[in-house]
Amino acid sequence: MVFWGVVAGVELLIFPGLFFIFWLALFYQWADRKFHAKLQTRYGPLHIGAKGLYQPFADFVKLLGKEDIVPKAADRFLFTLAPIMLLVLPFTAMFLVPTVPIHSNVAFAAFEGDIVVMIFILTMIAALKFLAAWGSTNRFSTVGGVRLILQLIGYEIPLAVVLLSAGMITSSLSISTIAQRMDAEPLKAIFLVPGLSIAIICFLAELEKVPFDIPGAEQEIVAGWQTEFSGRRLAFLRLSSDIELVLASTLIAAVFLGGPYGPTLSYIPIEFSYFIWFFIKAFVVLLVISYMRTIFARFRIDQMIQFAWRYLMVTSILQVMLIQGVLAAGWV
Amino acid sequence: MAPALNVLLVCVITTFAILTVVVKDLIYAMLFFALMSVSIGGFYFVLKAPYVAVFQLLIYAGAVVVLLLVTVMLTTKEVSGETS
Numbered sequence: 001m002v003f004w005g006v007v008a009g010v011e012l013l014i015f016p017g018l019f020f021i022f023w024l025a026l027f028y029q030w031a032d033r034k035f036h037a038k039l040q041t042r043y044g045p046l047h048i049g050a051k052g053l054y055q056p057f058a059d060f061v062k063l064l065g066k067e068d069i070v071p072k073a074a075d076r077f078l079f080t081l082a083p084i085m086l087l088v089l090p091f092t093a094m095f096l097v098p099t100v101p102i103h104s105n106v107a108f109a110a111f112e113g114d115i116v117v118m119i120f121i122l123t124m125i126a127a128l129k130f131l132a133a134w135g136s137t138n139r140f141s142t143v144g145g146v147r148l149i150l151q152l153i154g155y156e157i158p159l160a161v162v163l164l165s166a167g168m169i170t171s172s173l174s175i176s177t178i179a180q181r182m183d184a185e186p187l188k189a190i191f192l193v194p195g196l197s198i199a200i201i202c203f204l205a206e207l208e209k210v211p212f213d214i215p216g217a218e219q220e221i222v223a224g225w226q227t228e229f230s231g232r233r234l235a236f237l238r239l240s241s242d243i244e245l246v247l248a249s250t251l252i253a254a255v256f257l258g259g260p261y262g263p264t265l266s267y268i269p270i271e272f273s274y275f276i277w278f279f280i281k282a283f284v285v286l287l288v289i290s291y292m293r294t295i296f297a298r299f300r301i302d303q304m305i306q307f308a309w310r311y312l313m314v315t316s317i318l319q320v321m322l323i324q325g326v327l328a329a330g331w332v
Numbered sequence: 333m334a335p336a337l338n339v340l341l342v343c344v345i346t347t348f349a350i351l352t353v354v355v356k357d358l359i360y361a362m363l364f365f366a367l368m369s370v371s372i373g374g375f376y377f378v379l380k381a382p383y384v385a386v387f388q389l390l391i392y393a394g395a396v397v398v399l400l401l402v403t404v405m406l407t408t409k410e411v412s413g414e415t416s
Contacts, residue, residue, distance in 0.1 A: 078359070111382065112382065112383075113382050113383055113385075113386040114386075116386040116387065116389070116390050117386055117389060117390075119390055119394065120386075120389040120390050120393060120394045123394040123395075123397075123398060124366075124393070124394070126398075127366070127397055127398060127401055130401055130405075131359065131363070134359055134404075135359075145405070146405045149398070149401050149402055149405050152398060153398060153402060156398065160390075173383075173386075
């Protein structure tokens, strides 16, 4: 009893939990920056650690030590609440996704229906960013927040529809079960390829990466919704966006690519195989996201809205029709 | 155990509901509405109806709050130090 309590504590705090996610987030930021730089024939982070590996951590510590300014006109409560909740929500969401399951073979907080909670958390993250923008009472922030919400109502529905279509074909609403069934029957994953591409596009918008970085367009509105943040609060926001990047790659890997489950060899421990598969799949998704943000230029606002409602929306509905057709024909 | 939790949740839900109606600031009203919806979701969860709970979260705390945000976004706010 006590032993399993200790195991759960270690799982929560250290290994697939907070400590691991924190360092993974910093590592992903490094990998993203390095890959982005390589594609642009730059060097990227270079000096701190081997090949600049500790640069994100150094940035984080530096920001923690900087002066933390709250503008006089800002709403103190929202201005403090938003960075804290923006850090808490992606951490919470990470426990719903199977990363490296240790003693059970599902995610730490898996239950039937957690993919719906995941969609809710993804929406809440964007809503909290709007609260942060509104609470700072700055023109750039407010404009950034308004753009963010405009973007949110564009990409939220297609994202929810494709995530739930993965649930339809595997007849489960739990991310861990979806991942296990994807691994057991890879044919199901093939019918979800349009959904995979839609999900990657929607997560580019969720993460405010380049073709959809309208809410933080620095040539127009300084830093968008996070213009007024500095010091500790900005450090939290940066870390939160890194964890969101981890969340996006892990979630896409789990729902569409089978997550940590995959073919394994009998003489290596199953946890090690989980770790390898999780690392490979999530990292490939990260590189795809990084590549997309390098090759595109920013959309105008009207282009983004038109694209989301005219193409993403329709394609996601077609994906659901494809799934229903496949299920009706009994192909999977 | 369970009745005490139920009573606590009902008190929390009622408080948030009253706050939603009473506060002057639109954004706070929306925030309290979101918290109330989340608490109702928790209440369903305690009542062993997890699917109702997750869809309560998705529809009310997710979609309806976003629609309210879009509405709030169309209002104007006094910017510091200036009378627009």
